Amino acid sequence: MQDKIRQLFSENIQTMIATSEALAGPIEQAAFRIVSSLIEGGKVMCCGDGASASLAQHFAQLLLDQYETERPCLPAMALHQDHAALHASQGRNNDYYARQVKALGQKGDILLVISLSGNEQSLIKAVEAALTCDMSVVALTVEGADELSGLLNAQDTELRVPAHRHARVFxxxxxxxxxxxELIELNLFPQQGEL
Structure with missing residues (x-):
């Protein structure tokens, strides 16, 4: 059993190293895009399906409250899946995030999408809605996320994790x-980060 535990830690470490090598630039770009949006008065809207919805909520809460630095609140919100049951009966399946983006999103806002497969229709529709609102997208994706990735353009940032196991990706x-x-806080509040 302990060998299995060591194997799991090793797999996690290898995934983290591969991701740091592949995504250092895109991570910096994602943080820069969010910082730029916030400086210009924009907000960050976050969404994910299934388990990744909890990550979207966590990220929004970190921006609203704080990560490690005591600082002013930043405008962020997690979109909710609660509307799914209501809309399913009305023939509007999988558009619950898109409807929220259309209602609340504005030019210059950021949509942060967290996808474990790249093929979740609710997330694809949310990205399509964000693009029609002239929002930028930061997408956390995996290999094979071709449908979602194909929607992204030069103003968007994709953080594609080089892993295949859902647990390691999560x-x-x-x-x-x-x-x-951390990068957002360092850029927006450098003096607090030094305390």
Whole structure:
């Protein structure tokens, strides 16, 4: 059993190293895009399906409250899946995030999408809605996320994790979001970060 435990830690470490090598630039770009949006008065809207919805909520809360630095609140919100049951009966399946983006999103806002497969229709529709609102997208994706990735353009940032096991991807996503939070705080509140 202990050998299995060591193997799991090793797999996690290898995934983190591969991700740091592949995504250092895109992580910096994602943080820069979010910082730029916030400086210009924009907000960050976050969404994910299934387990990744909890990561979206976590990221929004870190921006609203704080990551490691005591600082003013930043405008962020997690979109909710609660509307799914209501809309399913009305023939509007999988558009619950898109409807929230259309209602609340504005030009210059950021949509942060967390996808474990790249093929979740609710997330694809949310990205399509964000693009029609002239919002930028930061997408956490995996290999094979071709449908979602294909929607992104030059103003968007994709953080594609080089892993295949959902557990390792999820762990990596949590770390990526913490990296982005730390970079946001360092850029917006450098003096607090030195305390």
């Amino acid at each position: 762990e990596c996503y949590a770390f990526l979001l913490h990296c982005v939070c």
